[in-house]
Amino acid sequence: NAGVMQNPRHLVRRRGQEARLRCSPVKGHSHVYWYRQLPEEGLKFMVYLQKENIIDESGMPKERFSAEFPKEGPSILRIQQVVRGDSAAYFCASSLQENTGELFFGEGSRLTVL
Amino acid sequence: GENVEQHPSTLSVQEGDSAVIKCTYSDSASNYFPWYKQELGKRPQLIIDIRSNVGEKKDQRIAVTLNKTAKHFSLHITETQPEDSAVYFCAALRAGFKTIFGAGTRLFVKA
Numbered sequence: 639n640a641g642v643m644q645n646p647r648h649l650v651r652r653r654g655q656e657a658r659l660r661c662s663p664v665k666g667h668s669h670v671y672w673y674r675q676l677p678e679e680g681l682k683f684m685v686y687l688q689k690e691n692i693i694d695e696s697g698m699p700k701e702r703f704s705a706e707f708p709k710e711g712p713s714i715l716r717i718q719q720v721v722r723g724d725s726a727a728y729f730c731a732s733s734l735q736e737n738t739g740e741l742f743f744g745e746g747s748r749l750t751v752l
Numbered sequence: 753g754e755n756v757e758q759h760p761s762t763l764s765v766q767e768g769d770s771a772v773i774k775c776t777y778s779d780s781a782s783n784y785f786p787w788y789k790q791e792l793g794k795r796p797q798l799i800i801d802i803r804s805n806v807g808e809k810k811d812q813r814i815a816v817t818l819n820k821t822a823k824h825f826s827l828h829i830t831e832t833q834p835e836d837s838a839v840y841f842c843a844a845l846r847a848g849f850k851t852i853f854g855a856g857t858r859l860f861v862k863a
Contacts, residue, residue, distance in 0.1 A: 671850065671851070673853075679856070680841060680855040680856045681841060681856075683850050683851070683852065683853075696850075697850075729796070738784065738847045738848070739786075739801070739845075740786060741786075741798075741851055743795040743797070745794070745795050
């Protein structure tokens, strides 16, 4: 009964490098959400995806950030040319259908930019 | 845009006392209001939720109330225990859209 799986759990990058964060939703869930959490802060919505579609990316910076949820495989959040301000915990969550209720969260990927 | 305000940001109570956290939301079409608990270094987990057709819901020591007219909802924890210490997030959702979270309340329960 696997829940939402995120990897890597911890990622260290130098400024200017790329970070790729992966999320496998709960089996059977077709909706994925990415949230960013800065230390001591709340959960900021980034992007909402269905299989092969971006539903809402209003919380994701237009530059350097991209997300996908392909037909096969995990959802990927990609951050290009990382800066120190990108250091945060990135949480993925999934839901069975369009969001009508509980989100199931992964354990998060903690990105540190040196 | 949609917004969820949460108060207080920090709450310290003595073990056995009650804790109340309050939230307001801006999107009148919101119809689902979950509460998540996040322990240090862990993922957020749902502890209780309420839908817009209900005014109150209780689960053992935890209860949630909803006032749709005022767009307020609250979490009540009775007989607090040290293991209740965590960050609590309220959230609001309009079906089919993104879940918007409050900024969180850091609850400390002193033994």
